[in-house]
Amino acid sequence: MKTLPILFVLLSGCFALTGQNVLLFPKESVTDYVILKPTVEQALKQLTVCVRSYSDLHREHSLFSLSTPGKGNAFLIYPVPPNKICISINSEDLYFNVDPDVLDWKKTCVAWDSETGLLQLWVNAKRYPRRVTTSRSPIGPQRSVILGQDQDSFGGGFEASQCFVGEMSDVNMWDYVLDTKTISNNYLYKSGNIFSWTNGTKEIKGGVIGLEKYCNSL
Template sequence: MKKLVYLVMLMVCSAQKNTEDLFESAFTFPEESKTTHVRIMPKSTQTVINTVTVCLRFFTHLTRDYSLFSLALPEQANSFLLWREKDGVYSVYVNDQVVFPGLKGVLNQWNSLCATWETTTGLAQVWLNTKSSPRKSVSPGYSIRGIPSIILGQDQDSYGGGFEAAQSFVGSMTDVYMWDSVLSPKEIQYYMTGIIVRPGNVVDWRQMVFTVTGAVVEETSVLGFVYHCN
């Protein structure tokens, strides 16, 4: 059954090759919804990932919990998840285990968020608006194995679905990147100031293959950052 699911996902990805440069663009999720989301097709065809960095920027008024970046596998819905808790803390789930770094964002302004994790020690870290959390261990020895389903704006309770309106993101999102490596603190600080040191080799905002479902609006970003990509 898993092989069949993987084959179907490969066919879907190969059938949608509209790669778009989203430089100076943002996705706006205008309303709470149990269907509205953006599905990202990863650039890489590799099926084993042992190190991860995910970075994105977001703008919201929400005070409840919600999902920002959800990576699911057929056997594990929360393989890698960036999540905002009810108390305002941004957390990372790896293999359905959670780390609470203690960092809080700011409402009604742009926030820059990065999270890193690696399998050997399980060390994970969150960066929010240039501030870093302590490094904590979560799911050491775990690997992301298989073809990932990557969703913006919803939390996957099942592979590619299981959405709940009460967990959806409302606001705007831009500059979404994923690497199969742990970026250095200097590279992350560069990202926080709007400098993209190297393209994402799993997810790259400048070479994005995606599909939109529901009321998502693609519009011009007004962040005011000066971008540079080596």
């Protein structure tokens, strides 16, 4: 009987960590991707993006790609395993040295402020040394937002060698810099006001598969 409370706690934790639908990107291709439809149309002076991902890729790949008609990489989250992440702002590439990848779910958050150029990266609630971009131009207002591929042109220009293969969930966008306390809480689910994973519009392309749910503790 003593094991029952422990089991109950474990199961309760499982339910608490259960996220929304998971997208499975099963293979290397230029046809598998997901289009997000943000609700805000004006140019973004600030931006925060968070995404959970699970992959055993050992090559560089695109998690989140936002392009505008004039810039393919207006905002790009681009891991370069085993221990770097490239963030592109208005086609300016900034590299962060991060802890080596482990085979587990990973929460990546990026925040940028055009007024100061301050660029911040968190991986699994750990903030890495901040950078400052030279670009201070707002992003948009016309935007193409794609998961799983790197846009070299507006809405296209994909390369299979840069695609994401694995699982993705809990992608949220805000038009402001999310506070450090919120981002540092690795298991706090907060819906984005530009795009919400819970009720935002997604358009699945190619062989991407939508899965029901997952639990971090399993």
